[in-house]
Amino acid sequence: MSDAGMRSIKQSVPIALLRAREAVMAHFRPLLAARGYTEQQWRVMRVLDEFGSIDASQLADKSALLLPSLTRILQTLEEEGAIARIKDAQDKRRTLISLTDKSRDAIAKAAESTQAAYREIEDQFGAENMNQLLDLLDKLAQVKLRK
Amino acid sequence: MSDAGMRSIKQSVPIALLRAREAVMAHFRPLLAARGYTEQQWRVMRVLDEFGSIDASQLADKSALLLPSLTRILQTLEEEGAIARIKDAQDKRRTLISLTDKSRDAIAKAAESTQAAYREIEDQFGAENMNQLLDLLDKLAQVKLRK
DNA sequence: TCCATTTACTTAACATGTTAAATAAAATAC
DNA sequence: GTATTTTATTTAACATGTTAAGTAAATGGA
Secondary structure, three states: OOOOOOOOHHHOHHHHHHHHHHHHHHHHHHHHHOOOOOHHHHHHHHHHHHHOOEEHHHHHHHOOOOHHHHHHHHHHHHHOOOEEEEEOOOOOOOEEEEEOHHHHHHHHHHHHHHHHHHHHHHHHHOHHHHHHHHHHHHHHHHOOOOO | OOOOOOOOHHHOHHHHHHHHHHHHHHHHHHHHHOOOOOHHHHHHHHHHHHHOOEEHHHHHHHOOOOHHHHHHHHHHHHHOOOEEEEEOOOOOOOEEEEEOHHHHHHHHHHHHHHHHHHHHHHHHHOHHHHHHHHHHHHHHHHOOOOO
């Protein structure tokens, strides 16, 4: 109220992104929780499933996590026997991470239900809208400011 | 690798939303941090600035926070003297929250820099794209699945 | 009226987000 | 070749996200 020129909170892009994401995740989260995975653990496992054995930095980048978060998540997943870590022989700073056979099976099963939910969302939202949205989101993520 | 039919992680809507949001917040967060606010504290204060005195549930809804998070955030803001809480006289379950004069001034100042950043982002991204994006995000947030 | 239910928070417990600092190994610069 | 800088990851500290359970006040019947 102190500034009539301030954009309404409803028009805020960060909040709109947050709400849209929350609406989508509300459909997925219960499916993952039923199998004992958090959203982030699932992202990590999907990336490993898609890319095979990669180092922690690449894994963090591809799964959109910060390294400190990834460190903790990998500890948990390792204790559960879902992933394995080995030091890179050439570069001993690096840790190479990969799925275990056990988790590969678990992922395939969990993926069935998440894919079904994804198709339903795409049905409701429209494939056209979905492509357009992904395109805009990618453009927005590229925006660089001067300075 | 276990399922050739699984959507690539790059095509994941939740991750695309997360990356876009992170790209935008990377511009705002330092501006808020310079004034000692987190992103969430700032959301709360902006809502209060826009709507005046409202109860915790409405505040949580408008600022896109869960109530447990809001409870903690309000404790912090109250200790800092940024907000005040009073019990609703009619309904003693409710707490009415409002800004202090002190924080109203602080918000007006911080808003100058965030608004400038917002305009820059809109310049780069395009007002047309921005409107289209907000429209799609709103549509996506509305999607309901059967069952 | 009374009790079961609902509503509005709050607390608790554990996972993740964010920033800064620490550590160890590799790469670079003299 | 050794000191310096950079890179990869971890640890620490504090804030928030998420779910479940707890508490107190209002509501809605029998």
